[in-house]
Amino acid sequence: MVYEYRFVPVGEQALNVVFEATINAEENRLIHSLAHTLLKSIGKDGGITGIIPAYHTLTVNFDIFQTNYAELTKQITSIIEKHSFLENEGKKHVIEIPVCYDEEFGPDLDAVSKYGKTTFDELIRTHTEEPYLIYMMGFMPGFAYMGSVPSKIAMPRLRNPRAKVPAGSVAIAGKQTGMYPVEAPGGWRLIGRTPVKLYDYNHPEPRYFAGDYIRFKAISKKDFYYIQKLDLDGEYQLNELDQGEFF
Template sequence: MYKEPKILVCGDRAIAVEFGDEISKECNESVIRLYKMLQKKNIEGIDSVIPTYRSLLIKYNPLKITYEKLLQIVKEISESKAENQEAVSAKVYEIPVVYGGEFGPDLDFVAKYNNLTAEEVINIHTQPLYKIYMIGFTMGFAYLGGMSERIATPRLEKPRTEVKAGSVGIAGSQTGIYPLSIPGGWRIIGRTPVKLYNPSSQKPFLFEAGDYVKFVRITEEQYYQIENEVKMNVYQVKISDFANHKIF
């Protein structure tokens, strides 16, 4: 059943379209549908669209498109079932990760905390497709949903002063990848050689909200091989269609 979104005015050059007041897959899907359709239509006067867990911020130029016209477009897209269904299509990024050792110093702690072996933690972590709800916090950081509660683990009591770029961590019931070398308090269980943020690229962020991440276990040897390919700009992340994947 269609539920009309709530519109919040954010100054004279932006509006926030809210689809709910909770973090849920259904609410985020409505956000992503509107986000993708506005991108596809490439409407003159809309400067940018920024998705979050439950809302979409639309920045616009009032000299090129009126507030009333923008509201009409949002309403038409939100009510259109055919277009909404078309916009659901998503990509799956397969991210290679080496787990444990110097790459994942907290893997054993996560295992012990959850009464599991390190191998069981890795198997559980690499099973799901993780939905990218939004990009934020720092450049290219993806907020992922779908991690099993079986490996949920509290953050470090004292954050590290530096966590290497590519580190894969767990904090509470969330998992994520550090796109840059920054301070952080997540439990680090592995690392990927893939670059998530490249400011010199035409598309600086690897991920996009609404798509999915699949973690794939690799060896240390494979890690260094991929790392060299990334440095030479010849490595290609494997990307597939979400519709062809089984959901765990």
């Protein structure tokens, strides 16, 4: 397979590897695989200080005292042309996130339901049916950009964003779905909320990463408050599902 890509300098200490400007799971998996390969084959010893995968780009930060733009682009080109990064496509992590799809937590449930000409139950089944790929992390710590939402419920974002969106809110914006890790302004359509704390600056290990998959599980309001208490007490663990169910 021939990949179309180009390099773009980002200041003196970073570069972007830019692939085709499309949003699809296959291309994004290749980007994550390439990121893993660069960390493994070049890594800190070779001057890489950080890697940020996005929808169709990969940002590579580097130490100018160890390497430079020309040397890195040469190394990355060799890896891409040899297709050696494909060897790093390994196990897919599917993480289950409990969500209460209730109008108290999802003020846009009715609007999204009408948009898709579905009942609430059909909307919930549609949103929880398949796992979503985390294409990238961004906007704020712990915010996962996921897709792709089925077309019939892929309602565009609000024209006028809300000043405050509660932490844990699960939302839709076109073909994307996401979870607000902390309270923040936002214009996505709110359809539910998870009782799980998605981001904790006191907790060094994130609960999910770009390249993982999220499967939403519908829960009752009673279970919401029960899980919320368990999570606050540090007694709740997210389930990792068997990838064989989906892939």
